[in-house]
Amino acid sequence: MSTSVMVIGAGPAGLQAASTLSHLGFDVTVVEQQQYLGGAVARHQYQVLMPDFSSGPELLRHLIERVNEDPHIKIYTGTSVEDVSESRDIFSITLSGAHAETIQSHAVVLATGFDHFNPARDGKYGYGIFPDVITGAELEEMFAKGPIRRPSNGEVPQSVAFIYCVGSRDRQVGNTYCSRVCCAVSAKQSIELREQLPKARISMFYMDVRTYGLWEDSLYWRSQEEAGVVYVKGRIAEVTEQHGRPVLKGEDTLVRGPFEWPFDLIVLAAGMEPSRGTHDMAKKFQVSLESHGFIKQAHTIHNASLTDHPGVFVAGAASGPKAIEDSIAEGDVASLAVFDYLKAKVTL
Ligand SMILES: Cc1cc2nc3c(=O)[nH]c(=O)nc-3n(C[C@H](O)[C@H](O)[C@H](O)COP(=O)(O)OP(=O)(O)OC[C@H]3O[C@@H](n4cnc5c(N)ncnc54)[C@H](O)[C@@H]3O)c2cc1C
Ligand code: SF4
CATH class of the missing domain: 3.50.50.60 (FAD/NAD(P)-binding domain)
Incomplete structure (x- = not known):
């Protein structure tokens, strides 16, 4: 079995994580519940981005092209996580929707983002x-x-x-x-x-x-x-x-x-509020939430992507309100943390 990592959520954080994980040598599956990629940037069609007035569509194109063109990344849109079990540090993740199958994964990055306060x-x-x-x-x-x-x-x-x-x-x-x-x-x-x-x-x-x-x-x-x-x-x-x-x-x-x-x-x-998907995935992957309902970072200063469940990492707005630049940076942080975690366990 090759070393595989699942990224859940295909907003800026998840897309960045997928691309970096692939560069680090992993096979990556991205699971996104919507039919489209890009998270909130795509959902609300941000045209001009804060802080530098750069183009939202261009950022999306860049993030999406990289994952679409990468042979080591599978993209499953219209797909949700139904069930999770874990044995000997390997997650068995049963999916539903457009790609109903069970996937074995050595690590998981939760990049399930935020919902707008209504x-x-x-x-x-x-x-x-x-x-x-x-x-x-x-x-x-x-x-x-x-x-x-x-x-x-x-x-x-x-x-x-x-x-x-x-x-x-x-x-x-x-x-x-x-x-x-x-x-x-x-x-x-x-x-x-x-x-x-x-x-x-x-x-x-x-x-x-x-x-x-x-x-x-x-x-x-x-x-x-x-x-x-x-x-x-x-x-x-x-x-x-x-x-x-x-x-x-x-x-x-x-x-x-x-x-x-x-x-x-x-x-x-x-x-910004924790998304429903963030709550749902925290429950399924047994990670704790902090007091406002975002995913709890186990060591905020030491490494932003560690949760309190070994093998499960977090990136982007799933762990608290943040800008795109920080969400993308955390996609990289989570990928390196996955690398660090897996290098001791499997042959890379
Ligand atoms: C009005 C507004 C304007 C903004 N404009 C800017 C701006 O100009 N510049 C800036 O830096 N920031 C801006 N932001 C913040 C920006 O939207 C976030 O930083 C960014 O979207 C966070 O990226 P993310 O990938 O963590 O989460 P998201 O963009 O929320 O993406 C999460 C993805 O995960 C998916 N998902 C959730 N749950 C599941 C599940 N269970 N299974 C599968 N998929 C799931 C969602 O469908 C979504 O596609 C703005 C925010 C708001 C509210
Ligand atoms: S950034 Fe903070 S202070 Fe400013 S509007 Fe949002 S919640 Fe209020």
Whole structure:
């Protein structure tokens, strides 16, 4: 039997892991539940990526071509893991869907990613009720499909508000963590919006702005200084509707005054939650979750990809909110950790 590794999930992290594992000499099977590859980048058709405004479709092409052209990588889309058993450090993994078979694997990389927080779970934003309240992911899809218009009436929006930390840093909805990318993604989106809407009023309603590290200049300051975006530190009480326009009610916490402003379009920077697939795979492969429901990294500082189950590794947003650059880097980290783990056990 050749030395085989299964990668579950074909987003940026899983695709990178598959390619690197193959370079390291393993036979790789990638199992993806969807019919397409590329994870959230493909699902929401990200066109322009934060932080460097590079092309989403080009990144996908690069990641996908490498795995498609590699004779040591099998890609199983439309396929799920049904059952897992383990004997003498070899996993027997029974698949269902398009490729219903049982595969023996020496190691597994879980790259099952995240789901978007659904703002309808928190009624105060009017999401799912007022058509002009959309999520950041839906704005990405709007950028991909055509000009930005108000969903309610097809008109060009003259004012756009972003609400930060929707479903993140919020004890009431049960997600106390920061989703890490949404401040920067919103700043990127505001700069893109400005190109399409030169006269629109664009406002960001934030608790804190976390465009951390090197992203501060290229995103936060650029959105203000070049794109004329206004940042308001405020608490949002609710979104209502008047005369067919969503109205943002809250308090400006710097000047300590209430506001009630109508906008043509409201974009909710909805955070990242552990995906259902992440929970499901954690259970099937018997790895622990950390307190927010992401896969627990056994040694966060020592090696980001180790779980508490030998032979099972994690990469990307399955272990917590993160950007594409970190997810791809973790695909490599997990591959090297697999190599380290298997070199002592099998002949490579
Ligand atoms: C609105 C928005 C915009 C963003 N824009 C950017 C950006 O511009 N730049 C940036 O760096 N980051 C951005 N991000 C973050 C980016 O989406 C993530 O960093 C990235 O998608 C994580 O990659 P991943 O491979 O870990 O997970 P995912 O992209 O979530 O991929 C996981 C894959 O696993 C599959 N899967 C899940 N469970 C199973 C299962 N049980 N069996 C089989 N397959 C399974 C899923 O179908 C999916 O294809 C954005 C996030 C949001 C919310
Ligand atoms: S990245 Fe920004 S918007 Fe997202 S949860 Fe953190 S502070 Fe809130």
